Amino acid sequence: MRFTKDHEWVTLEGDVATVGITAYAAEQLGDVVFVEVPEAGKAVKAGDNLAVVESVKAASDIYAPVTGEVIEGNTGLGDAPETVNDQPEKAGWFAKIKIADQAEYEALMDRAAYEDFLQSL
Amino acid sequence: MSDANLKTTPLNAAHIAAGARMVPFAGYSMPVQYKDGVMKEHLWTRENAGLFDVSHMGQARLRGVSPLSAFEEVTPGDFIGLKPGKQRYSVLLNKKGGIIDDLMAARPDDDGLFVVVNGACKDNDFKIIDDELAGQVRIDRLEDRALLALQGPKAAAVLADHAPEAATMVFMDARSITAFGTDAIISRTGYTGEDGYEISIPASEAERVWNTLLADDRVKPIGLGARDSLRLEAGLPLYGHDVDETVSPVEADLAFAVSKKRREARDFPGAARISKELAEGASRKRVGLTVLEGAPAREGAEIADEAGNVVGVITSGGFSPSLGKPIAMGFVPPALAVAGTKLKVIVRGKPQSAEVTAMPFVPHRYVRKI
Numbered sequence A: 001m002r003f004t005k006d007h008e009w010v011t012l013e014g015d016v017a018t019v020g021i022t023a024y025a026a027e028q029l030g031d032v033v034f035v036e037v038p039e040a041g042k043a044v045k046a047g048d049n050l051a052v053v054e055s056v057k058a059a060s061d062i063y064a065p066v067t068g069e070v071i072e073g074n075t076g077l078g079d080a081p082e083t084v085n086d087q088p089e090k091a092g093w094f095a096k097i098k099i100a101d102q103a104e105y106e107a108l109m110d111r112a113a114y115e116d117f118l119q120s121l
Numbered sequence B: 001m002s003d004a005n006l007k008t009t010p011l012n013a014a015h016i017a018a019g020a021r022m023v024p025f026a027g028y029s030m031p032v033q034y035k036d037g038v039m040k041e042h043l044w045t046r047e048n049a050g051l052f053d054v055s056h057m058g059q060a061r062l063r064g065v066s067p068l069s070a071f072e073e074v075t076p077g078d079f080i081g082l083k084p085g086k087q088r089y090s091v092l093l094n095k096k097g098g099i100i101d102d103l104m105a106a107r108p109d110d111d112g113l114f115v116v117v118n119g120a121c122k123d124n125d126f127k128i129i130d131d132e133l134a135g136q137v138r139i140d141r142l143e144d145r146a147l148l149a150l151q152g153p154k155a156a157a158v159l160a161d162h163a164p165e166a167a168t169m170v171f172m173d174a175r176s177i178t179a180f181g182t183d184a185i186i187s188r189t190g191y192t193g194e195d196g197y198e199i200s201i202p203a204s205e206a207e208r209v210w211n212t213l214l215a216d217d218r219v220k221p222i223g224l225g226a227r228d229s230l231r232l233e234a235g236l237p238l239y240g241h242d243v244d245e246t247v248s249p250v251e252a253d254l255a256f257a258v259s260k261k262r263r264e265a266r267d268f269p270g271a272a273r274i275s276k277e278l279a280e281g282a283s284r285k286r287v288g289l290t291v292l293e294g295a296p297a298r299e300g301a302e303i304a305d306e307a308g309n310v311v312g313v314i315t316s317g318g319f320s321p322s323l324g325k326p327i328a329m330g331f332v333p334p335a336l337a338v339a340g341t342k343l344k345v346i347v348r349g350k351p352q353s354a355e356v357t358a359m360p361f362v363p364h365r366y367v368r369k370i
Helices: A023-029 A102-106 A111-120 B012-017 B038-047 B067-071 B119-132 B155-160 B164-168 B203-214 B224-233 B260-265 B271-280
Strands: A008-013 A016-021 A032-036 A049-055 A059-063 A068-073 A095-099 B021-025 B028-033 B049-053 B058-064 B087-093 B099-106 B113-117 B137-141 B145-151 B174-179 B182-187 B196-202 B219-221 B285-291 B302-304 B310-320 B325-332 B342-347 B350-357
Touching (some): A008 A102, B012 B028, B028 B038, B028 B224, B038 B049, B038 B219, B038 B224, B049 B224, B058 B119, B067 B113, B067 B137, B087 B119, B099 B119, B099 B182, B113 B119, B113 B196, B119 B137, B145 B155, B155 B164, B164 B174, B196 B203, B203 B219, B224 B310, B302 B325, B310 B342, B325 B342, B325 B350
Parallel strands (some): B049 B219
Antiparallel strands (some): A032 A049, A049 A059, A068 A095, B021 B028, B049 B145, B058 B113, B099 B113, B145 B196, B174 B182, B182 B196, B285 B325, B302 B310, B302 B342, B342 B350
16 A cells, blocks of 8 residues: 555555545544545546545545546445545545556555654644 | 744643644634544534633723713614623624624623624724724723633533523523632523523633533533534524625624614614615525535535526535535525525536525524523
């Protein structure tokens, strides 16, 4: 699993990256009440808006950590947005992206580097 | 997180010790939430008692020869008719009938008029009152006092343990009494729609009183996040968002703040516009909206009619923890302001179904009789 400074996590199986937000991010957001996930077929560049997650108080953009084509959004979050709080790094994933360049994934932080980053906040 | 330019309330250390997330608000570092988070804090307040630090708000005494009649020069309220021990909601008006701020003014004792205004507006408000009423009365700011709000169905039972007299008060009563062993100004009011009190105490006593109340199992500290979602459910406007200097009391659905006596006398700032709007209706009206599908519609989202024409804008909105769905307030033309009217709210470019809904969204539980 790799991580971004925007508190997203990414796992890679073959050329398919699964993206979600970290437990830290989910805790910071508070109770998630609505999630908007991308539809399959959407092309995204690293840094583009990928999804929107809403708490009682605010809407937060989730950015694509890698470039590629969305092959699936986690539509199950529509009826169960609280999954993002309950299982942020598992069932609470947002989208699967078929990536173009594996080097983008490799360049992200590993867990040790992300933990160091959290300590620095 | 820490900003040297931000002021702090007398309860700053207590908030940090309680695990609050502090954010800048109205020039102060304020707790937006504690460890439980907005959702749980909101629901706790609806079921038990929530304790809020609102010491950023502006407290003052209006003192002088005739503070009640003087205050009528800057507001549309009947303050000459305000009885001792009572409090009134009012608005500070500009010459065009726009709302400079909304406020509470009370006669808790014989010491002039006790006024509480919004924190973000207080410097401007008090300067305007001082300037407009110069020579008659003066504003004495009570910078050495903290303000707490205790809100929820268990608030009265909790406070009765420390201030038995508070239990004899009804909604919009205000009294200067000894409570918690100090001089307190207590009013039975609040900003959540629940029964509850606002408690003004000397800043030096604030932390002790705060901790005394929190020692009660029925009480938890509640941040500004839940304060906002609670007042939204209660249909209460938030100054600077739902109301500003361009908005009249009629447009804001606050016409109740324009008293009968003053309507007849037409002797308040902006009376020409407000009288006309009272007679003929305003061109826009603040309404409640229930969002029937999709994401919460927040401040700035456009409101459209069913044909897709933009007819208004959301001024505050979010997710209602009590109702489990998104709700909002916004302005629409009066023809569309009728409860049940189907509209659209545009969120991130997508139209979503919404319906005009009578406010409050969650019934008020004020104690008007005991």
